[in-house]
Structure formats: C-alpha cells, structure tokens
Amino acid sequence: MRYVRPDTTTVIETEELPDDNSDAAKSIFFNPAKKLSIVSEDTSKLNLGGQEIVEMSEEVLIDSSWVKVAGYYSIWDTRSVNPYRVDGRSYRDSLKLKLIDPPRQRFASMPLVKTPITSGFAFRGYRWHYGMDLDLNTGDSVKSVFDGVVRINAWDGGGYGNYILVRHYNGLETIYGHMSKALVPVGTFVKAGQLIGYGGNTGRSTGSHLHFEVRYQGNPINPALVYDFPDYKLRKDNFTITSELFNYYSRALQNRSRSSNSRSSSSRPSKARQTVTYKVRSGDTLSEIAERHGVGLSTLKRLNPGVKTLQPGRRVRIK
CATH class of the missing domain: 3.10.350.10 (LysM domain)
Structure with a gap:
C-alpha cells in the first residue's frame, strides 16, 4: 500500500492491508476494513507530525504464551490531535460502541474526583469550544476515563498547555488539557481511573481547570452526551456514533462567519493610499x-x- 506523507509529495511504502477474512479486517475499532489510500491533515492544527499506518493487536496470556486474539490497522500519530481527517457528517451508518466491557475487565472512570462544569461544548467568542471545562485546583489528580494507550503527551502553548490524548479500546479518544504536569509517556497502556497527570492552568487558560474532550476519529463529541457530570457517571454503557452527532460543525461555521463579518465591518477601511x-x-x-x-x-x-x-x-x- 502507498500513501502520501502530509504536506509533501513524498510517497511512503507500507505493508498491504489485510484481506477481508483476517483478524485485522474484522476489527470494528477504527473502521479498518476501509482502505486508507491517502492520509492528509489540516495544517492549521497544532503540533503537526508524521504519520504511519500501524497494526494494532490485542494479546492474552495463555499457559505462559502471549496469543494474539484481535488485530486491526489504524493511523498512529504522536503529535497531531486529528490525523484521521474524517468528517463525522459523512457517516452513513450508525456504529454502536461498547464503552465498558466487564468480561474483559474494562470499566469506566471519571477524570476528576469532582466534576463541576465551568464551560460547556458550544460556540464561545469567535470559535467553537470542542470540550468541557471542569473546575479543579492546581495539583488535583487527573485520571484516564477508560482503558487505552497514550497517543500524545505534549505541550501546546497557544492552546491545550500540557496535555495528554488517550486512544481507548472502545474506539473513542479523550484529551486532558491545561495540566500542570502530564505524567504518562506515549505508548503507555493505562487503565480506567489511573493517574495520568495533575490539574493546572497551562496553555491558553484563564484559571485552573481541566479541558476535557471526547473524540471519535478526530471528531469532537459533546462530553455531556457520554457523561452525566452532576451524577458522576456514564449515561449508558454503550454509545452510538451517527452523523447527527456532528451537525454542530455547520453551526460553528455559520457563527464563525457572522463573527468574522462583524469584526471586519467594524474595521473596514474607508480610504486607501500608496506611499513611496x-x-x-x-x-x-x-x-x-x-x-x-x-x-x-x-x-x-x-x-x-x-x-x-x-x-x-x-x-x-x-x-
């Protein structure tokens, strides 16, 4: 298989994707049956980086031997929050995610001991706020909400500050921003409820809080649809992905356009000149x-x- 490295004309050779009868092709985690022919990314996003298509596998220990029980192919990128470049509004079918899986000892946790909301998932100022801001004191423990693997541990001075992104086995990814310290390196397996960092006020932040995001294939989802924050629990053990979840994209573009027009009209030039x-x-x-x-x-x-x-x-x- 070949794909084009983002923002260049370099063609990268990789292994062929598996046939339709293989374990990787049967996996439902990240749409592996959909062949990834061209991978691109939005150059306006923070922390751009190289990408590679990797084989993910799950193994179990049987009689002192590790046995592969499931595999799938996906994009692995340790610097870009959204390397997938999939518009959620284009989903044609619904996909039911199993958020917790008790037979496999996979459960859920909340990111903080208390979760008072200070800012929601909505248009704010001149841009969309893609997460939920949860109040905390600097130094409070921040925990992974599901089992998964740390995909990004980075610094973003103009946005997230110290942040971690975890890719979860249930198909979601979560982001934990503005932390005073991120503890877990990239590639580390974490369990639900495991300490991954300490709350803070880093990056683009006006006070100590946790910026918490839930994403599917790079598309932000309103965390309030997944969690009942006042009652400190998941709303349901399952979550269904549909295109309707991402209708806010259109509203965000409309609001951004109106905000841009308002700003431009107030500073519209009345004269022009050329100087030498x-x-x-x-x-x-x-x-x-x-x-x-x-x-x-x-x-x-x-x-x-x-x-x-x-x-x-x-x-x-x-x-």
Whole structure:
C-alpha cells in the first residue's frame, strides 16, 4: 500500500492491508476494513507530525504464551490531535460502541474526583469550544476515563498547555488539557481511573481547570452526551456514533462567519493610499533627495514633518 506523507509529495511504502477474512479486517475499532489510500491533515492544527499506518493487536496470556486474539490497522500519530481527517457528517451508518466491557475487565472512570462544569461544548467568542471545562485546583489528580494507550503527551502553548490524548479500546479518544504536569509517556497502556497527570492552568487558560474532550476519529463529541457530570457517571454503557452527532460543525461555521463579518465591518477601511519611501545614505540632504526624485523640497518637508537631520539608514517618504 502507498500513501502520501502530509504536506509533501513524498510517497511512503507500507505493508498491504489485510484481506477481508483476517483478524485485522474484522476489527470494528477504527473502521479498518476501509482502505486508507491517502492520509492528509489540516495544517492549521497544532503540533503537526508524521504519520504511519500501524497494526494494532490485542494479546492474552495463555499457559505462559502471549496469543494474539484481535488485530486491526489504524493511523498512529504522536503529535497531531486529528490525523484521521474524517468528517463525522459523512457517516452513513450508525456504529454502536461498547464503552465498558466487564468480561474483559474494562470499566469506566471519571477524570476528576469532582466534576463541576465551568464551560460547556458550544460556540464561545469567535470559535467553537470542542470540550468541557471542569473546575479543579492546581495539583488535583487527573485520571484516564477508560482503558487505552497514550497517543500524545505534549505541550501546546497557544492552546491545550500540557496535555495528554488517550486512544481507548472502545474506539473513542479523550484529551486532558491545561495540566500542570502530564505524567504518562506515549505508548503507555493505562487503565480506567489511573493517574495520568495533575490539574493546572497551562496553555491558553484563564484559571485552573481541566479541558476535557471526547473524540471519535478526530471528531469532537459533546462530553455531556457520554457523561452525566452532576451524577458522576456514564449515561449508558454503550454509545452510538451517527452523523447527527456532528451537525454542530455547520453551526460553528455559520457563527464563525457572522463573527468574522462583524469584526471586519467594524474595521473596514474607508480610504486607501500608496506611499513611496527612500532609504537615506551617508551625505544625503533633503534638497538632494527632492531633486533626485523630482519632488519639491516643500512637499518633502510636508511628507516628513519633524525631520531635521538625516540619519543614514532612515527612511523618508517621497510620495
């Protein structure tokens, strides 16, 4: 299989995806049966990085031997929050995710001991707020909400601050932002309820809180649809992915357009002009500059009020 590395023309050779009867093709975790022919990413997103298509596998220990019980192919990227580039509005079918799986000892947790909401999943200012802000004190424990593997542990000074992204076995990914310290390195398996960092006020933040996101194939989902925060629990043990979950994309674009138009109209230019400047050289005088460029000395003085001495390298306006 071949795909194009993001933002370049480099063609990368990888292994062929498995046939339809293989374990990898049968996996439901990340739509592995859909062949990934071209991978691209939005260059406006933070922390862009290289990507690779990797084989993920699940193994169990039987009589001192590790036996592979399931496999699937997916994109693995340790720097980009959304390397998948799948528009959730394009989903044609619904997909039921099993959030917890007791027979496999996979359960759920809440990210904090208390979860008071300070800001919800909605349009805020001039952009969409893709997560839920939960109040905390700096140093409070932040925990993984499901079993999974840490895909990103990074710093984003203009946004998340210290943050961790965990890819979960149930198909979701969660982000934990603005932490004072992120504890778990990339590639580490974490259990639900395991400590992954400490709350803080890093990045684009005006006070100590946890910015918490839930995503499916890079598409943000309102966390309040998954969690009942006041009652500190999952709403249901299962969650269904449908295109309707992502209808907010259209509203976000409309609001952004209205906000942009409002800002642009308030600062719309009323006049335009073109100016020409000259860089002063050693020994130049105003009269010489005026004569050289066909400009009257009085005009040159009017265009450059207050100029009495000419410093080499200084620019004077001649038109």
